[in-house]
Amino acid sequence: MKKIIRYVASLVLVALVAYNSVYFKKLDEVKAGTASFNAAKYASEFWTKKLLPHTTRAIEIGQLLTLLQTDKNKAFSDYSHALGIGNVRYFLVKGSGTVQAVEENQVLVKVASEREKPEVILVTEFVFGNAVRDASGEIDINEFTNSMDFNNVSAEINKIIREKIIPPFKSKVKRGDRINFIGAIELNKEHLNTRSIEIIPVDLKITN
Amino acid sequence: MNLQKYRADLIRFQSFIALFLLCLALSIMSDKFLTVSNAWNVMRQISVNICISTGMTLIVLTAGIDLSVGSVLALCGAITAGLLRNGIEFPSGNLFIGFTLFGAVVAGILTGSALGAFNGWAITKFKVPPFVATLAMLTIARGLTMLWTQGFPISGLGDTFLYFGTGWLLGIPVPVWISGTIVLIAVLITNKTRLGRYIYAIGGNESASKLSGINVSKVKITVYTIAGALAAVGGILVTSRLDSAQPNAGTSYELDSIAAVVIGGTSLSGGRGSILGTVQGAIIIGVLNNGLVLLNVSPFWQQVVKGFVILLAVIIDKSNSKND
Numbered sequence: 001m002k003k004i005i006r007y008v009a010s011l012v013l014v015a016l017v018a019y020n021s022v023y024f025k026k027l028d029e030v031k032a033g034t035a036s037f038n039a040a041k042y043a044s045e046f047w048t049k050k051l052l053p054h055t056t057r058a059i060e061i062g063q064l065l066t067l068l069q070t071d072k073n074k075a076f077s078d079y080s081h082a083l084g085i086g087n088v089r090y091f092l093v094k095g096s097g098t099v100q101a102v103e104e105n106q107v108l109v110k111v112a113s114e115r116e117k118p119e120v121i122l123v124t125e126f127v128f129g130n131a132v133r134d135a136s137g138e139i140d141i142n143e144f145t146n147s148m149d150f151n152n153v154s155a156e157i158n159k160i161i162r163e164k165i166i167p168p169f170k171s172k173v174k175r176g177d178r179i180n181f182i183g184a185i186e187l188n189k190e191h192l193n194t195r196s197i198e199i200i201p202v203d204l205k206i207t208n
Numbered sequence: 209m210n211l212q213k214y215r216a217d218l219i220r221f222q223s224f225i226a227l228f229l230l231c232l233a234l235s236i237m238s239d240k241f242l243t244v245s246n247a248w249n250v251m252r253q254i255s256v257n258i259c260i261s262t263g264m265t266l267i268v269l270t271a272g273i274d275l276s277v278g279s280v281l282a283l284c285g286a287i288t289a290g291l292l293r294n295g296i297e298f299p300s301g302n303l304f305i306g307f308t309l310f311g312a313v314v315a316g317i318l319t320g321s322a323l324g325a326f327n328g329w330a331i332t333k334f335k336v337p338p339f340v341a342t343l344a345m346l347t348i349a350r351g352l353t354m355l356w357t358q359g360f361p362i363s364g365l366g367d368t369f370l371y372f373g374t375g376w377l378l379g380i381p382v383p384v385w386i387s388g389t390i391v392l393i394a395v396l397i398t399n400k401t402r403l404g405r406y407i408y409a410i411g412g413n414e415s416a417s418k419l420s421g422i423n424v425s426k427v428k429i430t431v432y433t434i435a436g437a438l439a440a441v442g443g444i445l446v447t448s449r450l451d452s453a454q455p456n457a458g459t460s461y462e463l464d465s466i467a468a469v470v471i472g473g474t475s476l477s478g479g480r481g482s483i484l485g486t487v488q489g490a491i492i493i494g495v496l497n498n499g500l501v502l503l504n505v506s507p508f509w510q511q512v513v514k515g516f517v518i519l520l521a522v523i524i525d526k527s528n529s530k531n532d
Contacts, residue, residue, distance in 0.1 A: 021311025027297055030304040084363070084452060128359075141364060146294045151360035191507065 037149040043156030050138040051157075054092065055182045055202060061095040061111055065118055065194055068187075076189050081137035083130075087190040090135035093199065094182040095120075096207070099175055106198075107173060109181070120197045122181060122204070124166050127158045131200045135184035161201060169204040180205045219528050223472055223488040230492060234499040241502055248381055252449075254494035255383035256281075258487060259442040260461060261468040262387075262394045263324075263435030265486040268469050269398070269411045270431055271478025272331065272338040277439040277465055278458035279349035280323050285443030286353050288316030289362040289453035292369060309368055317440045323349060324436020328429030346462070353455050363452040373448030383445050390438060394483045407431060411478025467514065468493050471521040492517075 059079045067075040080089035097111040097120075105125035111118050133139055133154045144150040173179070183199035218225070235242040260277045267274050292312035296305045307315065323345060330341040375382040398404035406427045409417045418424050442461070447453045472489030474481025496517060500510045 017314060021308055021314055023306045023308070025304045025306060027299060027302045027304045030295075030297075030306075084361075084450070130360075144364075147289075147360070147362040147364060148294055148358075150363070151358060154360065155358075 037145075037152075039149060039152035039156045040159075043153050043160060046133075046139065046153065047157065047160055051132070051136050051202065054136045054138055055094065058092040058094040058182055061093045061120060061197070061199075062118070064091060064093055068192065068194060072189070072192065076187075080187070080189075081134055083134055083139075083141055087188045088186060089189060090131050091185050091187065092135040092182070092202075093185055094180075096178065096180045099173055099177045099179060102173055102175060107170075109179065118194070118197065120199055122183070122199050122201055124170050124201075127161045127166070127200055129158075129186070129200070130154045131184040131186050132157050132161065132202060158200075165201055165204060169201075169206070172206060178207050180207055222524065223485055223492065226471075227488055227492050227495065230495055230499070234495065234502070238499065238502040241499060246498065246502075248384075250491075250494050250498045251384045252381045253498070254490045255381070255387040256442045256445050257461070257464050257468055257490045257493065258387040259390055259438050259445065260435075261465045261472075261486045261490050262390050262483055263431075263438035264462075264465045264469050265472070265474055265481060265483055266394070266398070266407060266431045267338070267435050268466075268474050268476060269407045269478055269481055270428055271411045271414065271476075272428065272431070273342065273466070273476075274324075274327065274432065274435050275339065275342040275462050276323070276327065276345035276349055277435065277442075278461035279346045279353065280320055280436055280439040281443035281446065281458035281461060282453075282455065283323070283349045283353040283356070283443070284316040284320040284440035285447035285457055286357050286362060286453040286455065287319050288312045288440075288444050289365055289447050290356055291315050292365055293362055309366075313444060316444050317437050320436040320438070320440025320443070321433050322436070324439070325429055325433040327436065328432030331432070332425035332428050357453065357455045359455055361452045361454050365447070365451055365453075369448055370451055371448070373445050373450075383449070386441065386445065390441065391483055391487055398483055403427065403430065408479055411475075411480070413479070463518075464493055467518045467521070470518060470525060473525070475525055476522070489521075 064075060064079060067079075076089055080091050082089040095109075095111045097109040100108040100110050100119060102108075105123070107122040107124055109120050109122055111120055139153070141150055144153075169179075180203075181199065181201055182203040183201040185197055185199050187194070187197075231242075240246060260281065264274055264277060289312075291307040292309060295307055298304070327338075327342055327345050330336050330344075331338050372382055372386070377385055398407065406417070406422050409420075409422060410424055410427055414424060443458065446457050450457075468489035469481070469486050470476060470489065471492050472481065472485030472487070474485060493514070496514065497510065500513060505513070
């Protein structure tokens with residue numbers, strides 16, 4: 001008898017927890033309420049209407065590196081963007097330089113600059129992360145009803161880079177070429193490392 | 209005789225003395241250390257470590273170890289956040305299952321419990337060494353986290369959820385209330401229940417415990433399940449504090465947790481130690497982290513210092529065991 005009471009009490013408890021834990025809806029009702037989100041379309045519009053116009057405000061990479069040495073706080077406050085709190089922030093940068101090496105996954109570029117002449121890495125294979133999405137500062141997480149949509153925008157932006165920006169450049173670029181580039185970089189304010197800067201490209205031009 | 213008593217007292221209060229000396233040194237070296245706001249900051253930060261270290265203590269008392277707590281923490285935080293934010297969709301059945309805050313938290317904790325139970329089952333059923341079984345779970349849980357999140361953070365979880373990690377209740381941060389409650393329950397379990405006595409007995413001598421009729425497998429599975437659930441609570445606190453479930457959350461948390469347990473005087477060979485000792489160990493680790501940051505010590509050196517502190521604690525533990 002005691003056992004039965006224990007089982008019944010357990011069942012009631014589980015039912016109570018389940019009742020207060022989940023709710024069921026028809027998927028199309030939920031989708032209708034939120035209007036289905038097309039990440040590819042959003043990313044394409046973001047690219048042309050927000051990101052590309054914003055590239056005019058990208059900072060020249062040599063200038064940024066000099067500023068990071070002289071006034072790190074100003075460099076981060078004036079030119080970086082990030083959606084969350086933390087030390088990792090993103091910059092939209094531009095520059096020109098000479099190709100030092102063309103490797104399978106990257107292109108090494110010696111930047112032409114008045115002061116700093118750093119060697120930077122243009123990523124040409126593994127494009128991932130949120131650098132480009134977040135570097136412009138033109139995206140607002142509150143526009144999105146769920147995080148998957150927001151993350152998918154990043155995935156679609158990276159897809160544009162992989163499919164439209166990199167291939168025409170990668171097929172022609174060779175050592176010694178002069179190029180112009182615009183792209184996004186990630187820097188950690190607390191543990192700043194400017195020795196091997198990786199640029200996710202937004203625009204690449206060979207200017208020989 | 210007096211010397212023996214003095215020595216015994218010294219061993220008993222070694223963590224407390226170490227903590228006192230550490231606080232004294234940091235108060236002298238940094239004027240920002242001994243402030244109320246910094247004290248709450250430290251307490252809030254160590255709450256997560258206290259949650260997972262409490263479970264780790266129970267495991268270490270049985271002479272086991274759990275290397276998967278950091279990954280389990282990340283997975284449970286991500287599952288809670290994912291269910292709360294996105295629910296589950298079944299397009300083939302035109303069904304959407306939404307989760308309330310309560311439901312998402314329960315699901316997160318159940319996930320942690322299930323993973324912990326799996327660890328315990330693998331260890332007891334197949335006699336896999338705890339080190340190996342939980343190392344495997346470390347990878348499994350991290351992989352599942354990446355699959356669940358697709359490698360992206362899950363953010364925007366709502367103000368009510370943020371209250372767990374950032375809120376205050378009666379002038380005390382909510383995470384401190386949560387970790388304090390967990391510690392209280394764990395102290396009661398270890399000191400006042402049959403399960404607690406079994407845990408110490410198994411750690412002290414597993415064969416003798418078996419012969420005396422204790423269901424060792426059941427106790428071990430229970431302990432690993434509790435540890436998994438507590439790692440999940442830690443994951444929910446971390447996610448709530450950051451308003452974001454990060455796929456790489458909890459990386460190397462297992463080391464801080466083991467450090468807290470060892471520094472707190474729990475023997476890695478099992479059977480000896482206490483939850484309150486672990487709390488002291490977690491506070492020492494937290495104060496050390498905080499102090500090194502306030503003193504502007506490079507994070508790379510912080511790791512070196514922490515490593516030496518752990519080594520010192522183990523050497524002292526070994527020396528005490530030999531003298532016992």
